[in-house]
Amino acid sequence: MIARSVRQVQQPDWISELRAAYSDPLRLLQDLHVPATDADLLPAASRFPFRVPRPFVSRMRPADPNDPLLLQVLPRTPEVVRTPGASIDPVGDLESRVSPALIHKYRGRALIIMSGGCAINCRYCFRRHFPYSDAVGTAQIEHAIEAVRSDHSITEIILSGGDPLLLKDDHLGEIITRLAAIPHLTRLRIHTRLPVTIPSRITVPLLHALTETKLKPVMVFHINHPNEIDAELDAALGRCHSAGIPLLNQSVLLHGVNDDAATLAELSESLFAASVLPYYVHLLDAVVGAAHFDVAESRAISIAAELRRRVPGYLMPRFVREIAGENAKTPIA
Ligand SMILES: *Cc1c(COP(=O)(O)O)cnc(C)c1O
Ligand code: SF4
Numbered sequence: 001m002i003a004r005s006v007r008q009v010q011q012p013d014w015i016s017e018l019r020a021a022y023s024d025p026l027r028l029l030q031d032l033h034v035p036a037t038d039a040d041l042l043p044a045a046s047r048f049p050f051r052v053p054r055p056f057v058s059r060m061r062p063a064d065p066n067d068p069l070l071l072q073v074l075p076r077t078p079e080v081v082r083t084p085g086a087s088i089d090p091v092g093d094l095e096s097r098v099s100p101a102l103i104h105k106y107r108g109r110a111l112i113i114m115s116g117g118c119a120i121n122c123r124y125c126f127r128r129h130f131p132y133s134d135a136v137g138t139a140q141i142e143h144a145i146e147a148v149r150s151d152h153s154i155t156e157i158i159l160s161g162g163d164p165l166l167l168k169d170d171h172l173g174e175i176i177t178r179l180a181a182i183p184h185l186t187r188l189r190i191h192t193r194l195p196v197t198i199p200s201r202i203t204v205p206l207l208h209a210l211t212e213t214k215l216k217p218v219m220v221f222h223i224n225h226p227n228e229i230d231a232e233l234d235a236a237l238g239r240c241h242s243a244g245i246p247l248l249n250q251s252v253l254l255h256g257v258n259d260d261a262a263t264l265a266e267l268s269e270s271l272f273a274a275s276v277l278p279y280y281v282h283l284l285d286a287v288v289g290a291a292h293f294d295v296a297e298s299r300a301i302s303i304a305a306e307l308r309r310r311v312p313g314y315l316m317p318r319f320v321r322e323i324a325g326e327n328a329k330t331p332i333a
Contacts, residue, residue, distance in 0.1 A: 092324030180213035261306035
């Protein structure tokens, strides 16, 4: 018998996936066979650039203008309409900064802004107006680490952003090693959407960096709809799970995308099948340019009640709102 040659499966390079992302909404619509109808696609995209990696696009249904993944990324006319009550800093991040890259709002945990961007630009993003230019950089991260070192009340550090996984593995590894040397830190949390849009971001060196220090790691992904979980993402999440990292998910409740109990129940089930537990469903923050995604709180409450009837307690995310100045996320009744 002739031995079959073992085909080396080359890990797709996440950096080339980043570079290959769609940056033109008209091009994406063309490739999806969806007619461009919104006259303001381009002006909206120029305020907050259009960006969608191809692995995420591959999960969209062609020829469906209401595809729930497409709706999350497509610029729309309402983005440029002023809404009363909307703010460019709806959650009070700017006033909670201890140093330019360190946000310390809640007892025991503080958040470092690790990068100024994301692999994908979600149109509902509450940080779409964040002044990243003065917050991001090696000097700012240094300063944030020093601030964490001098505050003994902080036991958990959250790497967030912009997406922290935009940093290359060796750079991230160095930062994690330095954080692990701070005696009062015990946990390391990563808030990321990058592997959701580019699953090859879950590399072996990344998993080593997360698991080979004294810090207990936890990863919080951002997945809004069950269609976002395909076989490739499922396999990437499986690699994180096999490395022993607890995996959680947060979603944003988005009009027309996931604002019904059936979709959220399916999301909870799909997350669990991929070794991820649902953590939070966030009500939309009142950020300028995203009012068309808003779901009224009364509806959110009835969706939560219906979801509770459909899933086991451990697959029930907490429905919360972030209120500036509060000392934790606020549960909705
Ligand atoms: C949401 C958030 C956290 C984490 O809150 P948890 O309830 O622990 O998930 C920490 N810091 C900031 C600034 C936040 O916005
Ligand atoms: S991944 Fe998160 S931070 Fe980045 S654009 Fe989307 S919602 Fe905003």
